[in-house]
Amino acid sequence: MLDVAATARVSVATVSAFVNGTAPVSTELRGRIEHAIQSIGYKRNAIARSLKMGTTKTVGLVIADITNPFFTDVTSVIQDVLHRSGYAVMLCCTDEDPVLQDEQISLLVDRMVDGLIIAPAGDDHALERSLAKTDIPTVLIDRICNGIDADAVVLDNQRAVHDAINYLIGLGHRRIGYISGSPDTWTGRSRLAGYKAALEAAGIPLSDELIRFGNFRERDAYNAAMQLLVQPERPSALFSANNLMVIGVMRAIRDMGLRCPDDISVSSFDDFPWADVFQPNLTVIAQPVHAIGEQAAQLILERIAGRNEQPSRQIVLAGRLMIRASCRPC
Amino acid sequence: MLDVAATARVSVATVSAFVNGTAPVSTELRGRIEHAIQSIGYKRNAIARSLKMGTTKTVGLVIADITNPFFTDVTSVIQDVLHRSGYAVMLCCTDEDPVLQDEQISLLVDRMVDGLIIAPAGDDHALERSLAKTDIPTVLIDRICNGIDADAVVLDNQRAVHDAINYLIGLGHRRIGYISGSPDTWTGRSRLAGYKAALEAAGIPLSDELIRFGNFRERDAYNAAMQLLVQPERPSALFSANNLMVIGVMRAIRDMGLRCPDDISVSSFDDFPWADVFQPNLTVIAQPVHAIGEQAAQLILERIAGRNEQPSRQIVLAGRLMIRASCRPC
């Protein structure tokens, strides 16, 4: 910028005023500056600008797994709206590991991101500790954490699972196996609560034998499903608490020589873009990924702009049961 | 840092030396500094550091589509190895749009990323122009661009498609429809070349009627497949040049009331994590996503470190044909 100022024979203040449109500049100087910028190939140094302004125009996004379609869909729309507002996004993955999560958040905080959008991993306290050292505006997605006062956009998980299980019950199923996410997470707990509530409402006794923990991971879900499938009185239906796990469930079903939906019905949380064209057409709970991303991005933008000084609020969205062909009457 | 220096009653130079371990500090001062850091809750400002050091410890990754499993898999491993080396990654998506690509690259260059890993979108000249203004170390993945002198890690696309088409020919197929990526891209061209070479080698005459352009997009591929499927002499097999497009192909097949593989065989570029458990089990060309990400990350790290001053080189990896159940003898 000094070079530009020098060759344009103006002060740096004027160059800055011109470049940022922050103050009027006479047509003459404007021409000289424009010319100087062209010939030098000047580009404003955003780092220096950040240092002075105290803002980096970037927000950190931390998700569990970039390989999970749910997160990528949400990420995609978040990026979209954030970019439109001139923000870059720095993406970090935690692999559902609180330690990694802490590292990633540190990395983001160090780089002075203006805001944080987090899909929390691990138990609530982990995130609480990670966030304690900073006062960067934060919005949570997918999960809520006790002890963290931040905006959040989540699903009404309990209601959604309740509906799905209800559908299964309506089909005559009584022994419905449930592959749960980690009970350490809000998501894991609230989905499981939906399962239990649905059974209870239908007067079907709960049985711990029918609940296994897959921790939102394919591998664990495979083992969990296996345990359910080898039971003498095999469940007639299986519900998986997320998309990764249902792959494991399907794999277990195949390895047991069973077929879905002929031998066993399957339903799951989270939709797949290809669900309608591959067999079995999975009956799932679709999350409003677009709305989730949109809302989260909007919230963080508001917080960053300081337009929103109100106490944090939670936006609760509804899931939608997509009935396809993976469930049969019992 | 001034605060820390003040309360520890030392100079900022000493604090800096301690924090970065860049010079020995006496045990006494070390204790005082440590204490001051604790009580103040000091964190080094990475922005100021970047400004002074001319390095941001972050690399920009620009891909076409975060929703595409191929890119997310590669992204996942790139992030992994980069994080391990203390680098953050800033992710941008181009939607295969050269204009957006230019914006994203600008955004990254502005923020002074130390390196760039790019899966080029659009035609070669677009990227060439976007990169012209900068001399940031760059490595290309997935696609090579004419006129750009950068390290690259790509697939031997022609060979891979050749193999897949050969397999189809071996099954007795003669009318093999081909859903191509954009011919403006190296990837689109080299994969198509593989198709043509395979037919030629088998003495099967080429027919433009059997080639349609899906531009790597599901929607376009759907239309392209439709055009192929309504032909009086319908192809007995369809090959899709990437993963997104095969979804469109399957959708077209379904909408035409056809079944795969009973009525028509299907094969595609790119594997899916769930390919073995959903029907039809797609026969595909699997890319070595892990190796691609690993190599790309390694290359950019070397370039950034300046350890590699050699002329740019291209790493060419081999695809692998995964024969499953979506292709039948004709």
Added chain:
DNA sequence: CTGAAAGCGCTTACAG
């Protein structure tokens, strides 16, 4: 409308 100057928080020769 324009310019000289201070300062954002760090690092790093250069003296001591």
Added chain:
DNA sequence: CTGAAAGCGCTTACAG
């Protein structure tokens, strides 16, 4: 081993 000081490239009161 430690400190005073300059400078990374910008923005922004403050004068003129």
